[in-house]
Amino acid sequence: MPAVVVFDCFDTLVLSRPLPGAEHFTACVADALALDPRQAGEVVETVLGAVLTAMSDPSALQPPTLGLLETALRERGERREQVDLERALWQGLGCEDPGQYTLCEPIAEAMGRVAAAGHTVRLMSNCYLPGTLMRRLLQGLDVPEVYERALFTADGGPKKPDPRAFRLIGQGAFEQRVMVGDSGELDIEPARALGWDTVRVNPAEPDPAELLALLEL
Template sequence: MPVAVPVVVVFDCFDTLVTSRRPFPSPEEFTACLAEVLALDDASAGQVVRRVLGAVQAAMADPSALQPPTLALLDAALRERAAPRERPDLERALWHALGAADEDRYALCEPVAEAMSRIAGAGHTVRLLSNCYLPGALMRRLLERLKVPDVWDRAVFTADGGPKKPDARAFRLIGEGPFERRVMVGDSEETDLAPAAALGWDTVRVDPPRPDLSSLAPLFGP
């Protein structure tokens, strides 16, 4: 069905499309998991975790800083300790250490998923923008396992490296295209909604326990 006004609707992932049943893994959990999966001693695993998490968290604390790619950080930290691993091992370590292997940790927010499907079904463009620690390949694996509707045409997962929310560059990147209207759907006023609104986007706030997507209804009809 042709769309009179080209619209792109960008969805945040965590605490919007994907909810968490438990807190993000602590550095201690991350360390223990890394030690087990990569067969490292506890001291080496702790040093690697401090290097990786420290670099990411420093970037997260600076709104204009580029986020370093998680896989590259982990690879460099292991090589510094003469303990290199192959990429599949690195991905497996991150998958487990960041809690994705725990099938009960994350859940799909059904109302948001339904809104995505209906918006795409009405002929609009759906995209994802997520500040994350999991690399893009693992994010796609997680979303597939949660049965996120396969209706989005592009995603920016910041763990692959580059600008992250609330940096305007991240919004411009995911909003590229001949759209006359852009909409950001997310849970955070600071990182999702305010920066999008500053660029002239419409915004929809999602409260994870009580998601209300009614303001999107005009995009997909009754």
């Protein structure tokens, strides 16, 4: 019977350099949203502070990034269109910086083979970019569009390693569930605790052989 195979995004399917710092984020927010540097700094501090607080607690729900940004602006008497908010996040998180994000070709190719064999492919990522921007990023990197569903935590809700996140993305009548990721703490251990098969990826030397052997491909 076909399995559901869940791929982590960053450092598994997509390789990333360290994220730009708060100073870069602030400059992008100021530019994209036409704010003075002081206001932009306050907004960034509010948004990043809320996300990092949630990230530090494994069982805390992650607040939606766009909602945080919109609320931080509204509290300062500022309102912006969603397209402007998305542009601020896109630029602030380095999506226009050459080489910030690159495709992990061996894992992407394996993902395509998994789907072609009739298995269900899904994505799950602890991220700062909302789903609309995550899909834009993945499309721009030529990630195979074979995934049937995705859980991007910046849209709000449970995140890895919370079992609720794994149960959400693993929903369905599957006899086998497989988690593919780089982090033992966030990807492998929580999935294994739920009885899933797991494949750990080393981003420095990504090799899909274990996954392909597990699925007999």
